[in-house]
Amino acid sequence: MTFSGAVSVAGVYEHPTRWSPDKTEFQIMAESAKGALDDAGLTIADVDALFAASMTMGAMGIVELAEYLDLKPTYLDGTNIGGSSFVAHVSHAAAAIHAGMCEVALVLYGSTAASSATAIGTGMGGERRDPGASFTSPFGMTTVGSYALVAQLHQQRFGTTSEQLAEIAVTMRHHASLNPMAKMRLPITVDDVLASRVISEPLHLLDCCIISDGGGAVVVTSTERARDLPKTPVLLLGCGESVAHQEIGAPDLLTTAARQSAPRAFSMAGVSHDDVDLCMVYDSFTITVLATLENLGFCAIGEGGAFVGDGRIRLGGALPVNPDGGGLSSNHPGMRGIFLVIEAARQLRGECGPRQVDGAEIACVHGTGGTLGVAHSGATLILGADR
Amino acid sequence: MTDMTHPLPYASWETRGWWEGCGRNEIVLQRCRSCGTVQHKPRALCAKCLTDTLEHFVGSGRGTVHTFTVTHQNLVPPFRDHLPYVLAYVELDEGPRVLTNIVGCDPTAVHIGQEVVADYATSERDDGEAFAVPRFRPA
Numbered sequence: 250m251t252f253s254g255a256v257s258v259a260g261v262y263e264h265p266t267r268w269s270p271d272k273t274e275f276q277i278m279a280e281s282a283k284g285a286l287d288d289a290g291l292t293i294a295d296v297d298a299l300f301a302a303s304m305t306m307g308a309m310g311i312v313e314l315a316e317y318l319d320l321k322p323t324y325l326d327g328t329n330i331g332g333s334s335f336v337a338h339v340s341h342a343a344a345a346i347h348a349g350m351c352e353v354a355l356v357l358y359g360s361t362a363a364s365s366a367t368a369i370g371t372g373m374g375g376e377r378r379d380p381g382a383s384f385t386s387p388f389g390m391t392t393v394g395s396y397a398l399v400a401q402l403h404q405q406r407f408g409t410t411s412e413q414l415a416e417i418a419v420t421m422r423h424h425a426s427l428n429p430m431a432k433m434r435l436p437i438t439v440d441d442v443l444a445s446r447v448i449s450e451p452l453h454l455l456d457c458c459i460i461s462d463g464g465g466a467v468v469v470t471s472t473e474r475a476r477d478l479p480k481t482p483v484l485l486l487g488c489g490e491s492v493a494h495q496e497i498g499a500p501d502l503l504t505t506a507a508r509q510s511a512p513r514a515f516s517m518a519g520v521s522h523d524d525v526d527l528c529m530v531y532d533s534f535t536i537t538v539l540a541t542l543e544n545l546g547f548c549a550i551g552e553g554g555a556f557v558g559d560g561r562i563r564l565g566g567a568l569p570v571n572p573d574g575g576g577l578s579s580n581h582p583g584m585r586g587i588f589l590v591i592e593a594a595r596q597l598r599g600e601c602g603p604r605q606v607d608g609a610e611i612a613c614v615h616g617t618g619g620t621l622g623v624a625h626s627g628a629t630l631i632l633g634a635d636r
Numbered sequence: 637m638t639d640m641t642h643p644l645p646y647a648s649w650e651t652r653g654w655w656e657g658c659g660r661n662e663i664v665l666q667r668c669r670s671c672g673t674v675q676h677k678p679r680a681l682c683a684k685c686l687t688d689t690l691e692h693f694v695g696s697g698r699g700t701v702h703t704f705t706v707t708h709q710n711l712v713p714p715f716r717d718h719l720p721y722v723l724a725y726v727e728l729d730e731g732p733r734v735l736t737n738i739v740g741c742d743p744t745a746v747h748i749g750q751e752v753v754a755d756y757a758t759s760e761r762d763d764g765e766a767f768a769v770p771r772f773r774p775a
Contacts, residue, residue, distance in 0.1 A: 372711040376643035383645035387769045389715035397705035405748045450706040
């Protein structure tokens with residue numbers, strides 16, 4: 250009925266760079282492609298489907314990337330729904346593979362956001378000669394501000410505290426301290442977060458993700474083929490996508506896209522929340538993690554503040570979140586969705602050393618793209634180890 | 637904040653009813669005569685039933701603060717020179733939510749649920765038309 254389990258992640262690669270003024274986006278993508286294909290035991294000659302998006306690729310960027318890689322794929326998908334794009338690419342690739350339209354899909358991301366001084370958080374909201382943008386641009390909305398609108402509402406309605414949000418940043422930093430590739434590895438405390446300067450109330454500097462360079466790649470193929478390859482296949486058990494916005498009759502900002510995408514993914518996978526061993530959640534800001542865990546259904550709306558306390562989302566807790574350190578501490582090259590898939594796959598293969606989630610068999614991945622407080626996309630995957 | 641010259645809005649023919657209303661210091665909304673939906677942002681068709689039986693009407697200009705954030709960092713002009721300022725969603729009495737600024741009070745006095753009224757910042761465009769940006773202030 251569905252393609253649950255029929256398609257797998259066969260190879261992954263996280264580019265180790267966090268600062269590459271000497272590299273281009275396409276170069277980082279190509280280096281990542283080599284890494285993921287090596288991991289999968291395949292070569293570029295096996296690739297017949299290409300998926301990518303980036304901060305700077307234009308309307309025909311996917312064609313330019315195919316040219317750069319000297320590929321003539323039978324299936325092309327340059328979907329750009331923000332930072333969640335790569336999570337969606339994996340499910341799009343799975344559907345295409347299951348439908349027989351291609352066999353080996355390469356999902357790519359690369360960015361020099363940090364070394365090219367792209368001020369994503371508070372430097373992208375000036376005048377725009379665009380009628381659609383004119384409902385936001387005159388008012389000075391920043392990326393941080395959009396998420397702060399959600400945090401303020403959550404705090405007011407449910408009594409969620411800045412200390413509870415800070416606990417998320419502290420947890421991500423602890424995880425990053427166990428990840429040799431992470432950009433920010435020095436442990437921080439709740440007091441450190443609260444003492445960092447306020448960017449947009451109630452979010453402090455340390456409630457916000459870092460900006461780095463970086464990239465990665467994911468190889469997707471049929472589970473049948475993946476079982477003949479060197480690494481343990483990571484099965485795509487379930488997937489879902491959605492959009493949330495503030496238009497006519499929309500529920501308020503505390504209902505995010507995950508509310509719609511997660512039930513589809515869980516239902517397709519045939520697993521319950523209790524079966525999930527770890528979550529990879531897009532952590533652009535601390536509030537993103539809290540709101541996403543609520544809307545994925547791990548706790549009720551409003552209970553996120555208590556849920557993330559007591560070490561529950563820390564390695565060793567009941568639901569470890571982002572054991573790589575996430576965008577808050579490991580890397581955030583503008584669009585982070587691909588790293589959610591990469592770390593989930595590596596955790597399910599048991600390759601993560603000191604940051605390994607013991608006995609990880611089921612991972613829930615959720616990417617958020619766009620701005621949480623205005624309009625955003627969501628893409629959910631349920632991945633499982635093929636044992 | 638009150639003396640900020642906002643970036644100019646740009647209207648398409650679909651959205652000019654809203655912006656021309658702002659120029660007259662009115663909040664102009666669309667209502668579908670077929671299904672009754674009040675919609676914002678303005679469109680050529682009703683987003684609920686896809687008919688073009690829309691009428692414009694002048695709203696009350698009143699609403700409540702749905703949520704807000706006091707912005708302390710924005711690197712781009714003109715906002716970088718007017719920190720801190722309040723970015724907010726105001727839920728209009730007619731239903732739609734609009735992204736806006738809260739002016740006319742200290743940022744620390746803004747709160748969720750606060751009743752507000754429209755407050756227009758008017759600026760001249762180089763084509764001579766008056767354009768106004770709708771902010772809100774405490775009622």
